[in-house]
Amino acid sequence: MQVFSLTAYEIEAIQLSLQVAGLALLGCLPLGLVAAWVLARCDFFGKSLLNGIVHLPLVVPPVVIGYLLLVSFGKQGLLGHWLWESFGISLAFNWKGAAVAAAVMAFPLMVRSIRLSLEAVDGGLEQAARTLGASPAWVFVTVTLPLILPGILTGTILAFARSLGEFGATITFVANIPGETQTLPLALFSLTQAPDGDAGAARLVVISVGIALAALIASEALARRINRQLGNHV
Amino acid sequence: MQVFSLTAYEIEAIQLSLQVAGLALLGCLPLGLVAAWVLARCDFFGKSLLNGIVHLPLVVPPVVIGYLLLVSFGKQGLLGHWLWESFGISLAFNWKGAAVAAAVMAFPLMVRSIRLSLEAVDGGLEQAARTLGASPAWVFVTVTLPLILPGILTGTILAFARSLGEFGATITFVANIPGETQTLPLALFSLTQAPDGDAGAARLVVISVGIALAALIASEALARRINRQLGNHV
Amino acid sequence: AAERTYLYAASSLTGAMTALAAELETTSGHQLIAVFGASSTLARQILQGAPAHIFISAHPLWMDKIADKDLLEPGSRRLIANNRLVVAASRADAAALDLANTKALLQRLGNGRLAMADPNHVPAGIYGKQALQTLGLWGMLQDRLAIASNVRIALSYIERGETPLGIVYASDLVGRPQVTAVALFPDQSHAPISYPMAVLRGRSNAATKAFQQLLQSDKGRAILTRFGFQPL
Amino acid sequence: MSDGPVLNIDLEHQQGAFRLAVSLRLQGGLTAFYGRSGSGKTSLINLIAGLERPDVGTISLGEQVLYDSARRINIAPEKRQIGYVFQDGRLFPHLDVAANLTYARRFITTELSPDRFAQIVELLGISALLGRRPATLSGGEKQRVAIGRALLSEPQLLLMDEPLASLDAARKAEILPFIENLRDQLKTPILYVSHAMEEVVRLADSLVLIDDGRIIAHGSVEQTLSRLDLRPLTGRYEAGAVLQVEVCAHDHAYQLSTLRFAGQQLVVPAVDLPIGSGLRVRIRARDVSLSTSKPVNTSVLNVFAATVMEIAPDEGPHCEVLLNIGAPLIARITRKSAAELGLAIGKKVYASVKAAAIDRHNLGLRGSPVNHS
């Protein structure tokens, strides 16, 4: 094993991790937008409860979330059963399940960031758009959405990082199956637990951080552009 | 054991959790402010690296972070040794160490939320404050800080929730010591390991969620007030 | 109170050690604080100066690591109990399984997976892999595993019907009515599953002594038995 | 004007300690809202635009009920087709100037003729700014873009909240004719909030005076500005009479026009309108001087024989003299002069009005009487 070339084991874990994080983001983003909107702009009975549920994955240890996912999305679980019957989708012990676990864990971070931006949007601009003929949906697309891009970006990067690092819920929900559900953190964990895995673990830490750093640098460049467009500090 | 009264074991875990989360917040908040400020407003060589380091705890599995903490802050660790020699502070295997673990894990959430708010602050207001005689430090205290309160609040609630739910890094760094480092998630874990712990585990999940929900409701009320003060959407 | 006495024990011992600590307190008044975790984690913490007085590992490997650093009180190391490895299945599917009949095994597995703890580092997994290798099943099954981070989670896969079968300790089945053992691995198919206990260097005190005595007493052995172990 | 839809407003609205209670019926043309800071002008047009909900009441525009608290009707702002130039600009910071201007286009089915876009951009002097972001614009530039944006939304009714406040006189002079054109050619009814009486006189058909959330007066600009009891609100400096006149001759050599009213003639700087056009001229009281003998050898081109109808003294050095020259005219002279000239009701005097004192600022390009039903 050479120091500067990746082993097949590492490449597999990297690919899987990116795949999982990508799918997790794909699910998180639209749902996160909706949840953030509802929490920021609507007032209804049970809002606190919704808010609590959204934050649940932060408060409860990941292993518990993993267990709850197992209970609901497992073969015997209500949702799992329904998914399987209706769409033929099974999340058990495969990467899609890992993505669900990552998405659930990343969700509160996504929602909170977007919500923070949403609450800071100048309502006057949205009003102006409406007088110009934009329906609320159009206002959202053409005014609100561009204005909350920084929040979406922050939410996305947090969610991506969290997905990339997700461990407890994943290993509990879909187990640690090489090539199937063994993402970087799971591979890393295995190595740290093995008596002689330290060197390999260190390599994986560097790889994880490298990927995250690359994503961060890209997001910073994007954020810079967005902020310049909005006339904010650069 | 009655259903509606807490056992001594539970009370101990709750107290400890709150203590740990509280101390973690206390450490996170000022450092998070500084880091958010530096990342939002300064431009320097190595900024990407700093950004990467801040996000590290999200990307790398908690267990690895816990291990790194153990290696550096343990009695044998460099930092741990220095802390002990210089200040007589030991973090190893006590609740202060648990707070450090929680703080480290919560840090990126704190920093990102504050940074998001910071970047949205209207520079014109800060300029106005300076023409009125406020030094940059005063501007920060009297203008910037109040304006980023929503971000600080979001960061705090995320960090608090994350601290409350922190498991992997804690158990790895300071172990699962009843009355010392056994916070709610660790107590919960212990119960899941015991043959007849399921009911107790479920109780702890409910308690964790209850505490988080209480904190959320309080923070929502506060956020509402702050937003009303800032003239934002309510 | 005087100095606290810490007992670091592998997670799989949670039930038994909690009961033993309670017993110790009622009979001798000594308080033991039990700290549970993965054997590997606990060993690492002890190497980093954790305040453990007694360490009970689920595998000799981790005890060796500490012994290598010369951190054990001389003469205190001994095996306290054995455990058995079983193939478990849901109570609903309790028909006995013949491990020698590969075909039956595969049939039982269907397109499901075999749950077990991580064969790379979790003791239950390490023993399980050994046993499967001895029985010549490893090559066939190694791609069909659902690898859990600890035995409890492997158990919950079986409990929830996620996997038809799984490899767990016999002790894990105590208090778990939904699962049952459908096959017992032969003792010689894997290294003996024994729990080494040792007192850490310089940490010997009245409580540790009382605890060592309790373990050798009938009372102590009865408790271990109750939780599915075979006291030594 | 009888053309254009009728805007009917009858509502009450409480915000904080401030109470707005308005009942108004406006038809066509340009209606100016005039009132001191904090009197409720912006609040009222926000209600009309649908950005706020009145506590009780109704708002209707033509056939369409925009709001009715009793019938629980509340048409969404975007369905009201009401353009709004906000007091505080409200440009979209993430769009460049061109995209701000054309924002409303995607919600309009008719094509935007490039000419019209070019015309508006040219007029507002923002063609060099099209690619810029609002954050880099000067105060006046922002306001001009905001005006353009509202104009390009082709509204059925246009609300303008102090649109020209941050513009220099030259720029104002360029934009005012455009708003007149909008009012006359496109027949877009306009509600126009302004602090500048010059703008009001020039542009407005009718004037609504607001004070402390209440309508104090509403009528044609002429009527309202001639009412002595409203002086505290309309401002003494700006007092004057408004004449309905008709263009009757042009003197191209001297660039003067002769206007006719009630059998009298008024010479003013050339008006670029065909003979016969109706026009409104405001003659400020301070620009009228009186004499008891006919002035001779003077540069003043307009001298009218007049009868004193009323003398309104005030506490200051001035008094206002209401004259009849076939139409009402107001003169503002010192009390000392009034005494020295021995002015009294019924006395015959000569009123002099300098042609130079009447300029574009005092010419409203619309003469037909406003229909206040």
Place this chain on the structure above:
Amino acid sequence: MSDGPVLNIDLEHQQGAFRLAVSLRLQGGLTAFYGRSGSGKTSLINLIAGLERPDVGTISLGEQVLYDSARRINIAPEKRQIGYVFQDGRLFPHLDVAANLTYARRFITTELSPDRFAQIVELLGISALLGRRPATLSGGEKQRVAIGRALLSEPQLLLMDEPLASLDAARKAEILPFIENLRDQLKTPILYVSHAMEEVVRLADSLVLIDDGRIIAHGSVEQTLSRLDLRPLTGRYEAGAVLQVEVCAHDHAYQLSTLRFAGQQLVVPAVDLPIGSGLRVRIRARDVSLSTSKPVNTSVLNVFAATVMEIAPDEGPHCEVLLNIGAPLIARITRKSAAELGLAIGKKVYASVKAAAIDRHNLGLRGSPVNHS
């Protein structure tokens, strides 16, 4: 004025495609900046306040170098003691009105006398708003609070960027004397950006005309407004002459004052100043009429024997006639009148100025000549 520190500006600054290149020396009093939208007024005062850094150049106030690109000096904005009323308000949204007003107090060692606070609050008409947040204020209310906030910071130099643009005439009339007082009593030099020539004339000692980032003219208001070549910038409508006068008598019965200049007397509405006080009066060209025989039996109180010095024709219907009445006076009459009266250089005529045409708007409460060094 020779009192007050000298503000020396010599700088160049590029922002986007816009280039500002300014060299100015201003001393004391109130200097008005006048120029069309986008000409660089706000940019310039931002540089003076230290909110932007010039590319090259120096700025100094009195002895203190505020900025020097060569010597790498750049005093922080908060150390410049420069108050700034922003064009866009910039109230702190998280503070109520009272806290906004007193914001600067914590950085000032001297005590705020409750009287002064009360006086400013009263004057600006914001006493009812003290507990409110900026978000609920009307446009004009916000601007008034912003003015109060800057005033209460006790600046060494005050920058005001169109402070009165969103205020009604009545409110303006109340605030203007206060700014005059600030200028005269407190000797605070003021740089005042305005689009309203009335305000400029009333308040300013000197006038700086800016166009496209360059200083076109700078001098006393009198000089600058009298220059014919600057008409395109200053605006034809506003042309006029400014007289330095001295109060010489009061007529309490009729509430008139008599002012003296160059052996002549001018009667105007009562001026609340002791006899002997210096004063500046602006007589707008459009308010002066001419005749070749002495007007009799007229309400016009001021008739001067005058000699025609210059006749400036223009393309329009008017011409401007520069007269000598002991001091220069400008009349604006139609070309037709000029022809009919047979005006020519050297001709003796009578110039009539209505007392009623001179009101507070045209009276600058400072008479001493401006020192332009």
